[in-house]
Amino acid sequence: MMIRFHGIDRHRRSSTVSVLNWEGVEEKFISSISDLDGYIKTLGSGDAVVMERGAGSFFWADKIEARGAVVFHN
Numbered sequence: 001m002m003i004r005f006h007g008i009d010r011h012r013r014s015s016t017v018s019v020l021n022w023e024g025v026e027e028k029f030i031s032s033i034s035d036l037d038g039y040i041k042t043l044g045s046g047d048a049v050v051m052e053r054g055a056g057s058f059f060w061a062d063k064i065e066a067r068g069a070v071v072f073h074n
Contacts, residue, residue: 002070003046010036010051010060036060043069050074 004027009016015036019028033039040060043049045068051057053073061071 001046002048006047006049008049008051010054010057037063040064040067043067045069048072
């Protein structure tokens with residue numbers, strides 16, 4: 001069952017992340033994260049991630065799915 005929903009807006013040097021709980025309330029907002037790989041290592045099977053399609057998005061999706069999380073591309 002999905003517990004958290006992560007919206008990731010990737011940029012060249014950093015990314016922005018918003019994390020919502022099941023009720024749609026934002027639990028965490030990270031305005032600039034430079035270590036996206038480190039953040040992805042915190043994900044698990046209770047997480048769903050939405051990412052925009054673009055250069056490198058499928059690379060990151062593979063890393064996220066390897067952690068057991070589900071990825072949706074918009």
